[in-house]
Amino acid sequence: MQKIHLKRTKRINDGHLWVFSNELYENPKKYASGSIIELYDMKDAFIGIGYINPQSLISVRILTRDREPVDKEFFSKRIKDALMLREKLLGARDAIRLIYSEGDFLPGLIADKYKNCLVLQFLTAGMEAMKESIINLFDEMLVPEVIILRNDGRSRTLEGLALHKEIVKGNLDTLPVINEDGILFEINPCEGQKTGFFLDQRENRIALKNLIKGGKGLDLFCYTGAWSIHLASAGAEVTGIDESEKAVTQARENAEMNNLQDKGKFIKDDVFVFLKNESLKNEQAYDFIVLDPPAFVKSSSRIKEALKAYRELNSICMRLIKKGGILATSSCSYHISREMFIDMLKASAKDSGKRIRLLSLRSQGADHPILLSMPETEYLKCAFLLIE
Numbered sequence: 001m002q003k004i005h006l007k008r009t010k011r012i013n014d015g016h017l018w019v020f021s022n023e024l025y026e027n028p029k030k031y032a033s034g035s036i037i038e039l040y041d042m043k044d045a046f047i048g049i050g051y052i053n054p055q056s057l058i059s060v061r062i063l064t065r066d067r068e069p070v071d072k073e074f075f076s077k078r079i080k081d082a083l084m085l086r087e088k089l090l091g092a093r094d095a096i097r098l099i100y101s102e103g104d105f106l107p108g109l110i111a112d113k114y115k116n117c118l119v120l121q122f123l124t125a126g127m128e129a130m131k132e133s134i135i136n137l138f139d140e141m142l143v144p145e146v147i148i149l150r151n152d153g154r155s156r157t158l159e160g161l162a163l164h165k166e167i168v169k170g171n172l173d174t175l176p177v178i179n180e181d182g183i184l185f186e187i188n189p190c191e192g193q194k195t196g197f198f199l200d201q202r203e204n205r206i207a208l209k210n211l212i213k214g215g216k217g218l219d220l221f222c223y224t225g226a227w228s229i230h231l232a233s234a235g236a237e238v239t240g241i242d243e244s245e246k247a248v249t250q251a252r253e254n255a256e257m258n259n260l261q262d263k264g265k266f267i268k269d270d271v272f273v274f275l276k277n278e279s280l281k282n283e284q285a286y287d288f289i290v291l292d293p294p295a296f297v298k299s300s301s302r303i304k305e306a307l308k309a310y311r312e313l314n315s316i317c318m319r320l321i322k323k324g325g326i327l328a329t330s331s332c333s334y335h336i337s338r339e340m341f342i343d344m345l346k347a348s349a350k351d352s353g354k355r356i357r358l359l360s361l362r363s364q365g366a367d368h369p370i371l372l373s374m375p376e377t378e379y380l381k382c383a384f385l386l387i388e
Helices: 072-090 125-129 131-142 154-158 199-211 226-233 245-257 271-280 300-320 338-352
Strands: 002-006 018-020 036-041 046-052 058-064 095-100 109-114 117-122 146-151 164-169 177-180 183-186 216-220 237-242 264-268 286-291 321-331 356-362 381-387
Touching: 036 058, 046 125, 072 095, 072 131, 095 199, 109 131, 117 131, 125 131, 131 146, 177 199, 183 226, 183 245, 199 226, 199 321, 199 356, 199 381, 216 226, 216 271, 216 300, 226 237, 226 245, 226 264, 226 286, 237 245, 237 271, 245 264, 271 300, 286 300, 300 321, 300 338, 338 356, 338 381
Parallel strands: 002 036, 117 146, 216 237, 216 286, 237 264, 286 321
Antiparallel strands: 018 058, 036 046, 046 058, 095 109, 109 117, 146 164, 177 183, 321 381, 356 381
């Protein structure tokens, strides 16, 4: 196994799993992409084992701090540990994230389950090199009817990998239908955002449903209607807005599947344009608004621009909500810290002339475990705000 030396070690010794190219003593370009290497400090003390990609700014991703073979047995144990954790914490679920990359000490690997359909994402060159073994392990352990590769994420481009989607086992002649706290959703794992559904907001959707009993509200960037339909099931009248025709069509079908089409309505529109038109009416028209936008910031260089967009959206929403109403607002970019998120909401409240109280500050579900030594693993912020 080849060796490579680390010039600076504090962050890595504190538990972070990423080594950047400028932290390496040797030139990473002399190593094969995806190959397994041993990492040492400048005194030649062993640090760990990981895989390297000379084409990526994140040159090394650490897999283990022990001297051990990184083989099929290694990945089998890591996957089993992740499955056992979810069984212990969450029990049996129709839909769940089984592997959350660094959060499960398998950087670059995502595994989501929708009933008997397994969706895998190999996001890095190192995991791509292990692809066949990992697919076989999941097939042996879970025996899913369908296995899909959703290797179409932007991060693969940064790793020098091709983008593609592929069904490697079974077919999708019948789409999986999941039950989330009594609500049915049809999932298309080959289309749309992430692997077809926002599993990370599950607990937040259910928590908000328990707060809102009736009233009239909006679900902005509604995608396939998960927030809307949960709230409609609690007696609320919800209008979901999304610019994707496919997403809106699926949201309507999901509402009908739950006999909630009279409570949940969906409109194809640009959210910014829709809100501008609503704000011109100068009315406090809504009892609640869900604001769950995409990640406006993909890199640290865009933080200022993203915060401006978040601030504008939240300010308009606050103005549209009746006194005593609730705003459930989220950011899914790890570049926006909790502190930035709260400061942005304070600024939005000032802009809107409203007084706000924080009812709950939430994050991603337990099937997306956060590695405290690696802040990048905590990306989701979700605040329930009382608007006064």
